[in-house]
Amino acid sequence: MNGVVCGNWSASSSAAVYAYIIYQPLPEKEAKDLGLEIQSHKKSQEFVNAFIKHCIPNVKTLSTGEYMSRKAVVLEYSQEKKKRKQHKAKGITAKERRELKLFTVNPDQQRYHMYLPLHELWKQYIRNLCLGNRASAQPQMIQMKLLKADLHGAIVTVFKSKCPSYVGLTGIILQESKHIFKIITKEDKLKVVPKLNCVFSVEFDGFISYIYGSKLQMRASERSAKKFKSKGSIDL
Amino acid sequence: MLTALQTCPRHLLVCEKSSFLQERSRHSAHVETHYYNYCVSICLPECRLLPEKVKNIIDDFGSYYLVKNLPVNEFLTQEFNDRFLKKGLFYALSYNTRIDQDNVAAVLPTGKLILSVNKDTYEEMGLQGKPSLYSGKKAIRYIVTIDLSDSSMSPDGKKFQRVKWALTEKKPLALDFLVSWDPLDNSEQPSIQSYYSKYVVKECRFQVNSNVSRDLLCPVLKSDELHGKEGTSCSASEVFEWLGAISNEINCNNESNSFISSFCCPEPSILVEQAHVCTVTGFITPTKIQKLVKQLREYFNEPKLSQWVSIMVHGFADSPVSWRETEHGYFKGGENLYSFVIFNNEDYWLQMAVGTYDGCPP
Numbered sequence: 001m002n003g004v005v006c007g008n009w010s011a012s013s014s015a016a017v018y019a020y021i022i023y024q025p026l027p028e029k030e031a032k033d034l035g036l037e038i039q040s041h042k043k044s045q046e047f048v049n050a051f052i053k054h055c056i057p058n059v060k061t062l063s064t065g066e067y068m069s070r071k072a073v074v075l076e077y078s079q080e081k082k083k084r085k086q087h088k089a090k091g092i093t094a095k096e097r098r099e100l101k102l103f104t105v106n107p108d109q110q111r112y113h114m115y116l117p118l119h120e121l122w123k124q125y126i127r128n129l130c131l132g133n134r135a136s137a138q139p140q141m142i143q144m145k146l147l148k149a150d151l152h153g154a155i156v157t158v159f160k161s162k163c164p165s166y167v168g169l170t171g172i173i174l175q176e177s178k179h180i181f182k183i184i185t186k187e188d189k190l191k192v193v194p195k196l197n198c199v200f201s202v203e204f205d206g207f208i209s210y211i212y213g214s215k216l217q218m219r220a221s222e223r224s225a226k227k228f229k230s231k232g233s234i235d236l
Numbered sequence: 237m238l239t240a241l242q243t244c245p246r247h248l249l250v251c252e253k254s255s256f257l258q259e260r261s262r263h264s265a266h267v268e269t270h271y272y273n274y275c276v277s278i279c280l281p282e283c284r285l286l287p288e289k290v291k292n293i294i295d296d297f298g299s300y301y302l303v304k305n306l307p308v309n310e311f312l313t314q315e316f317n318d319r320f321l322k323k324g325l326f327y328a329l330s331y332n333t334r335i336d337q338d339n340v341a342a343v344l345p346t347g348k349l350i351l352s353v354n355k356d357t358y359e360e361m362g363l364q365g366k367p368s369l370y371s372g373k374k375a376i377r378y379i380v381t382i383d384l385s386d387s388s389m390s391p392d393g394k395k396f397q398r399v400k401w402a403l404t405e406k407k408p409l410a411l412d413f414l415v416s417w418d419p420l421d422n423s424e425q426p427s428i429q430s431y432y433s434k435y436v437v438k439e440c441r442f443q444v445n446s447n448v449s450r451d452l453l454c455p456v457l458k459s460d461e462l463h464g465k466e467g468t469s470c471s472a473s474e475v476f477e478w479l480g481a482i483s484n485e486i487n488c489n490n491e492s493n494s495f496i497s498s499f500c501c502p503e504p505s506i507l508v509e510q511a512h513v514c515t516v517t518g519f520i521t522p523t524k525i526q527k528l529v530k531q532l533r534e535y536f537n538e539p540k541l542s543q544w545v546s547i548m549v550h551g552f553a554d555s556p557v558s559w560r561e562t563e564h565g566y567f568k569g570g571e572n573l574y575s576f577v578i579f580n581n582e583d584y585w586l587q588m589a590v591g592t593y594d595g596c597p598p
Contacts, residue, residue: 159360160356160359160360161359161362162359164358164359164361164362164363164364164365165362165364166362167359167360167361167362167402167406168362168401168402168406
């Protein structure tokens with residue numbers, strides 16, 4: 001107990017000693033060594049006052065002395081206003097795209113044989129996706145993967161439909177949107193088939209899967225991330 | 237629920253009175269357009285033995301065929317068209333198929349193929365049809381009509397190719413068919429059996445049942461009183477009911493202790509010594525019925541005790557059409573029938589009755 005009191009005392013006394021040393025004017029000899037000009041006491045006081053007055057923002061009512069006696073002094077408190085970044089439109093809107101006819105396939109490019117390489121590419125992609133390294137995989141696994149896979153380039157057939165004239169349509173998928181498939185048939189005709197109320201059959205490597213279009217009504221990008229629930233037989 | 241059972245579902249009975257001698261009489265049209273007939277029953281009051289001529293006609297009915305597992309696309313071939321459709325009246329109706337749950341097909345003598353298919357088959361088949369009238373808001377049954385004799389159905393035509401593809405590759409339907417054929421000219425007859433030699437063909441004979449009732453109460457009819465008159469004659473609808481009871485051998489004595497039937501003969505009635513009821517069952521074509529009706533008209537050439545005879549014809553309950561191309565359904569009984577009451581002065585009454593799922597008879 002005694003020791004602690006003793007310690008405290010010594011600390012405060014040494015602090016007082018240091019303060020005394022710090023606030024001493026610089027000895028002339030040392031100032032000469034450092035090459036500094038020692039100002040007179042009065043002059044330096046004036047300088048400090050002017051400096052503080054300059055730093056403290058518009059405090060007019062209070063004199064500097066009063067202000068300085070306060071405990072918390074905030075120097076340079078004015079905050080810079082954050083400039084909000086303006087959201088810039090990425091590229092062009094869907095409307096503009098439509099006007100530019102980006103979604104339409106030119107009639108001179110509606111040739112079935114032109115898209116056969118795309119189909120080859122798709123087959124390769126599906127093979128990599130579904131089978132990977134293994135030679136055989138479970139049909140359910142393949143179906144799950146096929147459901148999330150990109151269907152551009154696949155040869156599909158409308159297996160069932162509420163509208164009988166769609167039934168039996170076969171071709172390569174050129175475009176997929178939320179509600180439709182654009183299919184090019186062997187007769188070089190571009191057909192637009194709605195996904196609603198249709199069942200599509202997709203064949204690859206002798207493995208035929210049926211896809212219920214009504215459950216597939218979303219964009220290809222959204223579909224890849226969607227979690228599908230397996231259900232039994234469902235109606236169109 | 238009980239009240240629902242007690243109320244009788246919608247049914248129609250159309251009665252008309254005319255004479256065979258009248259030029260505009262439609263009796264033959266009515267007989268001809270009721271394509272599929274399951275059974276014919278003839279009621280002859282005051283007659284013990286079937287007249288010889290009527291008996292001969294029934295014996296001459298010949299036979300009909302049951303072709304098992306016949307693909308529907310067989311009706312599309314050019315050979316079939318040339319051999320049967322163009323040279324006679326061809327009747328085919330799928331057998332053992334129920335109109336309210338299975339796929340039903342029929343070939344009308346007019347050369348029309350009618351497919352009554354359920355929703356799943358329709359969606360898969362890819363042929364344009366129209367929803368059934370009796371399957372409610374959400375159609376579960378569709379009627380596809382294909383005109384085989386139409387000029388647009390030429391073998392190279394797009395329509396024909398589509399139909400052929402749908403019935404051969406897309407959805408091959410194979411059903412058991414009852415087949416009958418009436419050639420227009422009797423010169424040469426390519427038999428059904430030889431044409432369908434690839435398939436199992438069963439030749440069927442008509443079943444004939446004769447029944448003689450003794451001391452029967454028989455309603456009094458007057459040919460010009462269709463609606464009947466109190467005390468003098470019975471109306472057509474009463475007679476129709478009585479004929480039904482007679483052909484089903486229902487006891488009409490109205491005994492107080494009978495729990496099965498409380499039906500009695502409509503008033504006024506007379507007691508006849510005997511009545512002959514002859515029933516022929518099979519796949520009967522309208523041509524045969526025409527012959528029978530004609531023969532029954534000649535029945536009165538010789539003086540007879542009774543004033544009238546009747547012939548009642550029942551259609552198939554599961555046929556897709558009743559008269560002409562009027563859609564037919566089953567609901568509770570699928571009945572579609574007509575009966576002629578032939579009077580001795582060449583007048584006749586025609587009664588046509590249909591059940592709930594049926595259009596009005598012509």
